Amino acid sequence: MTYRSQGARQLLLNAFKNPKSLQQLELHEWELLIRCTRSSKLVAALGKKIEFNCPEVVLPEKVMAHFQGAQQLVEYRKQLLIWELNRLNKALAALDVDIVVLKGGAYILLDLPLSVGRLLADIDILVDKKEIERVEKHLLAQGWQSAKLDEYDQHYYRTWMHEIPPLRHQYRFIEVDIHHTILPLTSRLHPDPERLLNDAISLDKMACKVLSPCDMVLHSSVHLFYDAELKADDFRDLVDLHELLSFFCQQSADFWTKLEARSEELSFQRPLYYTLYFSWQLLGTPVPNELLIRCKGRPLYLPRKLMEYLIPLALLPEHPDYPEKKVAFARWLLYIRSHYLRMPLHLLLPHLFKKARKRLEPVVT
Amino acid sequence: MERVWSIPENANIVIENWGENAIIYSSLSGETHLLNELAYEVLMLFQAGSETFTTLIDKLYTIFEVEDKADLELQIQKLMTDFENLGLIESTECEN
Amino acid sequence: MKIKDISFNLLARKAGGSRGLCVSIGAFVVRLRTQEKAFLRTFSLLYQDFQISTDELVDFHIDMRRPSGYRRWLKAQVIFSIDGHTPFEPFPLDHAMPLFEWGLNWCIARRAHQYLILHAGVVEKQGKAIIFPALPGSGKSTLSAALGLRGWRFLSDEFGMVRGSDGLLQPIPRPVPLKNESIQVIQDFSPSAVIGPLFPKTRKGTVAHLQSPRISVEQSRQLAKPAMIIFPLYQSGAETTFKSLAKHYAFLKLSSNAFNYEVMGLTGFERVRDIINSCACYNLIYSDLDDVIKQLDAMITQEGSDDL
Structure with missing residues (x-):
């Protein structure tokens, strides 16, 4: 049996939803599964999922080799992040400022199940806007350096984005992004960062804090459905959300109610709805059904149906041998959507134009 | 109050000693370092337990039988700064 | 079966087809797809004793193709791509062999961290x-x-x-x-x-x-x-x-x-x-x-x- 894109998507989803079923896979299906998982940078995560959830599944030797290779890289990145967090903690301990570690860094600090096998990128921290300059200066004085950017990018970062240009320690590889809010200033949503900071949780023996479970989910939701371009390597963000939701709802019985209430406080109902819906629909997250129906962020019928069509198409990797036009189109539509949500139109068009021109420059000159 | 120095809990340090030089791997930083004899001895003392600057100097003074104690103190001061920057040791303040 | 055991025409048909030519190279299996006969001829000479792989998991899916669009008319070029990604700039078409070797090195060094x-x-x-x-x-x-x-x-x-x-x-x-x-x-x-x-x-x-x-x-x-x-x-x-x-x-x-x-x-x-x-x-x-x-x-x- 040969697979085209629909089959490839099903194979991938099934592997994450029901890893036990992998026992029945034939070698050529494994091969396709690994290719699709690789497009989403999830090879190591799948390997770990199988190892933890169903160790009885016998993996073909070569499949194991792919998992090992990917896991080695993931563990290396994780170790780099732990080391960077350790150094940041040391550097910032003397500074009396609340530092909240976001995303991957927070998953590591909390030792969440999803920090195993996930390919982590850089470190993002959130600080009060009034303190950002102090934090930046403090790190610059201790060996971190500002990324070299041209004037337009500097201006773009500082004026329109929610961060200052990334810092990197002169002897290390991990970038540290300091944010003072979790969405660009130009974005259509304006969450009050103070509320996130107030609810942040202190950690044992650490100068840094992390977001509360609800805010962690909401931040990741907003990032995926309001900020990301929604292409194949964003699928792992949905897998993250699925893992976060599944973990937190087991930790506390009233998690769903709290999450819903918090989304209303922060006006994050829409991204939360998409998260709950697609995580449930694609990955089988145990989201209570009545929550999906009564959720205030549920869009009207037509836009809802459109997103229900576009999101799986764009987010899930295609069969690498059979790229589809409709997938490219769905991704293009969602790319425009993400920029539209990020910037008002009078800023968006010049920005896209400048980006396009910069991309052409080396060819022109 | 004196600072007490020790190897961080989450740092697993693997040591391979070839006579006058040792190579170590620290799981916390993921880095590999080459140690000379003095640095190796200091690390071994920390592997055995935590030390203050004074207790460390006293032990090294006995091991190496140096004449110039001031020079040894200077060397160790520098070495400990290096060790701290490499994440091999960390300090806690402790009343004793 | 080794590469030298089948005729060049059959080899070219395999490499030109959608299922490609799968070759066992050390611990890896590479699926090569290409229409470039001159490149394939060199490949089949240099790799003549390597096994053609069937029923094994393929590790690297490599295509050696000419660029599409206007570029194809400017100068004969070849592109190395793996799983649809093209990590390098195109090479002159007659340098396809060094490009393939170089590209395969890149793939191995980037992925095979089990070694x-x-x-x-x-x-x-x-x-x-x-x-x-x-x-x-x-x-x-x-x-x-x-x-x-x-x-x-x-x-x-x-x-x-x-x-x-x-x-x-x-x-x-x-x-x-x-x-x-x-x-x-x-x-x-x-x-x-x-x-x-x-x-x-x-x-x-x-x-x-x-x-x-x-x-x-x-x-x-x-x-x-x-x-x-x-x-x-x-x-x-x-x-x-x-x-x-x-x-x-x-x-x-x-x-x-x-x-x-x-x-x-x-x-x-x-x-x-x-x-x-x-x-x-x-x-x-x-x-x-x-x-x-x-x-x-x-x-x-x-x-x-x-x-x-």
Whole structure:
């Protein structure tokens, strides 16, 4: 049996939803599964999922080799992040400022199940806007350096984005992004960062804090459905959300109610709805059904149906041998959507134009 | 109050000693370092337990039988700064 | 079935089809898809003794295609792509072979972290392997190739693949890219050596590939135990000189020579440590291939026999 894109998507989803079923896979299906998982940078995560959830599944030797290779890289990145967090903690301990570690860094600090096998990128921290300059200066004085950017990018970062240009320690590889809010200033949503900071949780023996479970989910939701371009390597963000939701709802019985209430406080109902819906629909997250129906962020019928069509198409990797036009189109539509949500139109068009021109420059000159 | 120095809990340090030089791997930083004899001895003392600057100097003074104690103190001061920057040791303040 | 066992037409039909030509290369299976006959002809010569793989999991899905769009009319070019991604700029079409080799190196070095990957040539005799770690230009490719032509088992001229789990060396006996003067050196050294077409003006000068020795290819799934590490340096006119190396120094040299030492973390440290502890370590300066091989023959027979 040969697979085209629909089959490839099903194979991938099934592997994450029901890893036990992998026992029945034939070698050529494994091969396709690994290719699709690789497009989403999830090879190591799948390997770990199988190892933890169903160790009885016998993996073909070569499949194991792919998992090992990917896991080695993931563990290396994780170790780099732990080391960077350790150094940041040391550097910032003397500074009396609340530092909240976001995303991957927070998953590591909390030792969440999803920090195993996930390919982590850089470190993002959130600080009060009034303190950002102090934090930046403090790190610059201790060996971190500002990324070299041209004037337009500097201006773009500082004026329109929610961060200052990334810092990197002169002897290390991990970038540290300091944010003072979790969405660009130009974005259509304006969450009050103070509320996130107030609810942040202190950690044992650490100068840094992390977001509360609800805010962690909401931040990741907003990032995926309001900020990301929604292409194949964003699928792992949905897998993250699925893992976060599944973990937190087991930790506390009233998690769903709290999450819903918090989304209303922060006006994050829409991204939360998409998260709950697609995580449930694609990955089988145990989201209570009545929550999906009564959720205030549920869009009207037509836009809802459109997103229900576009999101799986764009987010899930295609069969690498059979790229589809409709997938490219769905991704293009969602790319425009993400920029539209990020910037008002009078800023968006010049920005896209400048980006396009910069991309052409080396060819022109 | 004196600072007490020790190897961080989450740092697993693997040591391979070839006579006058040792190579170590620290799981916390993921880095590999080459140690000379003095640095190796200091690390071994920390592997055995935590030390203050004074207790460390006293032990090294006995091991190496140096004449110039001031020079040894200077060397160790520098070495400990290096060790701290490499994440091999960390300090806690402790009343004793 | 080997590549040389089927007709070129059938080979071209396979490589041109959607299921591609799957070839077993060391521990990996590569699926190659291409319509480029000239490239495929060179490939089939250099890889003639490699097995065509069926029913195995493919590790790398590589396409060698011409660019689409306007660029195809400007200049004949070829693009290397893996799983639909194109990590490199296009090459001139007649340099497809070096591009394929280079691209496959890139794929292995980026993904295969189940191995500590040394930048080294590897050969073996009597179950004892010698690792030649070195920078390009040190002559490690020429030296490994020459040993391969004199009855040693040739494991690789580029990748010393140390298995993370047990420290054994996985062969990947691909064709050796000989550069500039080395082409003539090997031709003179062994007139029967099969060398592919010359590719002038690559990034590394003129390149031509030496066909992999048949026996080595047939034994590509047989791992080897490291017995010696020799850091070679070719110096015109120099006498063959071996100089013993201090262990800690050899450790630093070997670990900094690996492509993925940092990525391998503790496993990387342990594998390098074990190799250093179990191997004799030397620096080698040489110019005369025959003389080095004579001495290596003697050393490998000697090596380890003291322990018996």
